[in-house]
Amino acid sequence: MNQAVWPTHLPITRLRVARPTDRIKEVTEFYRDVIGLTVIGGWVDDGSHAGYDGVLLGLPGWDTHLEFTQHKDGSPCPAPTRDNLLVLYVDSRADLLAVSASIQARGGVPVVPENPYWLDRAVCFEDPDGWGIVFSLKPGVA
Known part of the structure; x- marks a missing residue:
């Protein structure tokens, strides 16, 4: 395909x-x-x-x-699992480090991902509702 x-x-x-x-x-x-x-x-x-x-x-x-x-009447908004993620990709490890530093300088706190796949190739954060946002190297980038 x-x-x-x-x-x-x-x-x-x-x-x-x-x-x-x-x-x-x-x-x-x-x-x-x-x-x-x-x-x-x-x-x-x-x-x-x-x-x-x-x-x-x-x-x-x-x-x-x-x-x-x-x-206006509220929403049930159940908490997601820790593996409900928004994943945004970058092209290099230098870009990943720069994104992570920028977000942390603005008050973002990295979290340990549920899925160990992300450990060596991404930095993870959680939004106020507990949804994960992952900044990761594109597949195939070391």
């Missing part, structure tokens, strides 16, 4: 990963201030969003976004 060609039956042009939270302020601050993503949009329910507030974070110029929503 040629992975360089997108499947013709999936004309996808944007990716958004969305999840609920009951701590939208803390989650926004973590991904904006600690991780360093940009707030690229959002909304406060004005009656047209069925009780949901939301925020979109991403990298400028990329059509890949994280969306967090919070309902």
Whole structure:
């Protein structure tokens, strides 16, 4: 299978990963201030969003976004397992060390991953809801 060609039956042009939270302020601050993503949009329910507030974070110029929503009545938001991860890849160990140092300088605290695969090739953090975020070397990079 040629992975360089997108499947013709999936004309996808944007990716958004969305999840609920009951701590939208803390989650926004973590991904904006600690991780360093940009707030690229959002909304406060004005009656047209069925009780949901939301925020979109991403990298400028990329059509890949994280969306967090919070309902005015709360959301069940069960704690994830320690292996529910958002994985972001870098091209070199120098990049990995720089990302880790930058996040730690902003208050991020590395955590030990549940899966030992990440131990020698990644640095892991947890957001305020307990979801893991992993910065890893791309597969094949030593």
